[in-house]
Amino acid sequence: MEWKPDRTLKTPIYKQIAEFIEKGISSGQFSPDHPLPPERTLAEKLSVNRSTIVAAYEELQSIGVVERKKGSGTWISTDIWGISHKRIPNWGRYVEHGSFVPNIPVVQRIRTETQRNNLINLASGELAPDLFPAEQFRTIFSEQPFEGHLGYDHPQGNERLRETIGNHVKVYKNIEISPDNILITSGAQQALHLIVQCLLKPGDTVAIEDPSYCYSLPLFQSAGLRTLLLPIDKEGVNPEDIVTLHQKHRIRMLFLNPDHQNPTGTKLSLSRRKKILDLSGEFGIPIIEDDPYSLTSFNGEIGPNLKSMDLNGNVVYISSLSKVVASGLRIGWIIGPKKVIERLADAKQQVDFGHSVFPQWVANEFLGSPQFGTHITMLRQRLEERRDQLISSLHHFLGDKTEFSVPAGGIHFWCKIKQPVNEYHLLEESIKQGVAFVPGNVLGTKQGYVRFTFGRGDIPSIQEGISRFAEVLNRIENNKC
Numbered sequence: 418m419e420w421k422p423d424r425t426l427k428t429p430i431y432k433q434i435a436e437f438i439e440k441g442i443s444s445g446q447f448s449p450d451h452p453l454p455p456e457r458t459l460a461e462k463l464s465v466n467r468s469t470i471v472a473a474y475e476e477l478q479s480i481g482v483v484e485r486k487k488g489s490g491t492w493i494s495t496d497i498w499g500i501s502h503k504r505i506p507n508w509g510r511y512v513e514h515g516s517f518v519p520n521i522p523v524v525q526r527i528r529t530e531t532q533r534n535n536l537i538n539l540a541s542g543e544l545a546p547d548l549f550p551a552e553q554f555r556t557i558f559s560e561q562p563f564e565g566h567l568g569y570d571h572p573q574g575n576e577r578l579r580e581t582i583g584n585h586v587k588v589y590k591n592i593e594i595s596p597d598n599i600l601i602t603s604g605a606q607q608a609l610h611l612i613v614q615c616l617l618k619p620g621d622t623v624a625i626e627d628p629s630y631c632y633s634l635p636l637f638q639s640a641g642l643r644t645l646l647l648p649i650d651k652e653g654v655n656p657e658d659i660v661t662l663h664q665k666h667r668i669r670m671l672f673l674n675p676d677h678q679n680p681t682g683t684k685l686s687l688s689r690r691k692k693i694l695d696l697s698g699e700f701g702i703p704i705i706e707d708d709p710y711s712l713t714s715f716n717g718e719i720g721p722n723l724k725s726m727d728l729n730g731n732v733v734y735i736s737s738l739s740k741v742v743a744s745g746l747r748i749g750w751i752i753g754p755k756k757v758i759e760r761l762a763d764a765k766q767q768v769d770f771g772h773s774v775f776p777q778w779v780a781n782e783f784l785g786s787p788q789f790g791t792h793i794t795m796l797r798q799r800l801e802e803r804r805d806q807l808i809s810s811l812h813h814f815l816g817d818k819t820e821f822s823v824p825a826g827g828i829h830f831w832c833k834i835k836q837p838v839n840e841y842h843l844l845e846e847s848i849k850q851g852v853a854f855v856p857g858n859v860l861g862t863k864q865g866y867v868r869f870t871f872g873r874g875d876i877p878s879i880q881e882g883i884s885r886f887a888e889v890l891n892r893i894e895n896n897k898c
Contacts, residue, residue: 421463430465431472438473439482442493452490453483480508518635523841523859530848537882539869540853542630542679542828543744547875548796550742553788554779561782563775570771572762574601574750578781582750585784589712591725592734592752600758601772602765604749605709605737611751611761612705612733613640621669624662626654628831628861630679631672631707646862649678651822653685656692663700671697671704675723676711680860680868681831682824690723697731704732709740712793714826715801730754738780740828740872741796748772748780800828803871806879814887828872831857834865836894843867843893852885 422433441447454462456470463470474491477483484494519525531538565575573579579596586592602608609631617623619641625631627646637644645662647654653675662668673693675685685693697704706723724734730753737749751761765771783789804823807830811819820833834843840856847854857866871879 422465431469431476434459434463434465434470434473435476438477442482447493449493449495452486452492455490516639518639520635521633521859523844523856524633527844527853527855531853535851536848537852537878537885538873539871539879539882539886540855541873542740542870544740544796544828544872545875548799548872550783550788550792553783553786553792556788557779557782563778565774565778567774570774570777572766572771573597573599573758574772575774575777575781578748578777578784579750581781581785585789586736586752590708590720590722592722594752597755598752598758600751600753600762600765601777602737602749602751603747603769603772604739604744605707605735606749607765608735608737608749608751609634609705609707610636611764612735613637613642615760615764616703616757617642617670622666623670623672624659624668625672626674626678626861628680628857628863628866629672629674630860631674632861633859649681649683651683653678653683653689654693656689656696659693659696659702663696663702668700668702671702672707673704673723674707674709676708676720677713677824677827677829679710679827680829680855680857682822682827682829684825687721690721690726694723694726694731698729702731706732706734708734708736710827712741713797713800713828715797715804716825717797724752733757738784741793742780742783746776746780748776797826800826800872803874803876803879804830806876807869807871807883810880810883814884815890818890828870830869830871832867832869834867834890836890838865838890838893840865840867843889846889846893847886850885850889852882852889854886 420437422430422437424430426433438447438453447453453459453474456467456474460467460470474483474485478485481494484492486492520528527540530536531541576596578601579599582599583594583596586594600608602611613636617640620643622643622645623637624645624647625637626649628649631637632646643666645666645668647658647662654673659668659671671693673685675690677684693704696702704723708722711719711722722734724732733751733753735749735751738746739749751758808823811821811832818835820835821831824830840858844854844856855868855870857863857868860868869883874882
């Protein structure tokens, strides 16, 4: 046996051995008439611990390739050499080897736990049901008959909706744009995926904020991109950091969330916006502006968005209705140069043949109605009330044990825990106590932070959630959990 496991690979040694044996069985190297090599013998030949061989055999047994017979060793399963010659696919290996990287385990755990009815959800980045315009939607359904066709729509999305979005961004965000420069997407998440997959290639370097929502997304890793981090202070990203990174690494694309940034709530200062746009023009770096929150500005002042200041077509702009109307509507959009929009529309067609006609119809009716402005006014007021409740609860239950900057919009609250704490342990104990949040190191490199979402809960649940969180934090501080 000349083969040896490769210790330089990321694949665990026991999985390499299991794969080698499986291939040997298929090729006939290992005969079904004899047991496979004993664990100790194989361990010596491959220069590994016996426990590694045990794990490899258990892996093969779990997928039906081998049978462990007490007293006689490990044998090739008779099922795979029977009359039908059928075998069970190794689905575990398929799952692990796919090119699309899964969410990290803590993110998967949070999403699973937040489905529990008795858990207070301060983690999910969405609006509470009472903030949805449900009554307005019912009015649309009852008074506005659907007159659209039921076939595939325009590759870039329904033309009427794109016209309405064009009017919307002109009125609210001072962005002058043609419907031909708009692509309808299934929320901002799909927009990001399309941009990464279509406009970048493996090995390209991109820069994102630290901390940021993008930090938690595996889409950059799935695309084989190199990700650089830009620290955020009270005015947002420092343009000088962009210069430094670009001189060292040649940034191909810059991803920014300038208004009420997720998770810090920071608003990029006007002077820095101007400087970043100047750098984009100087170095030829495209900017992806993700803008889910600017409409929620509590004082009603919006922007100026980078796209509204962009005179050269350097900014590709993403927004959606997820954070201001309803996440389940799945309506987002990309605004950019026509050739870019056409490229992204072609890719979207390959994925889903275009967006569903019904949510586009609902979005068009609501976004173009006077009710939209009324809804936004209500939303700002209620989100500000929830933010204030969160601040009041932190002061009441935790005193000076936390520190934070107060966001002027958005739905997220970035909170520093002054005492040293393991954020994952804090999360696990909090879930047991019936409250969930997002650990800060899921969203960036800073230690000792948590993100609370005040858009998801009502005022009583925010108060109770912080009370439960404080109880857990105090127990940890006193070494009682």
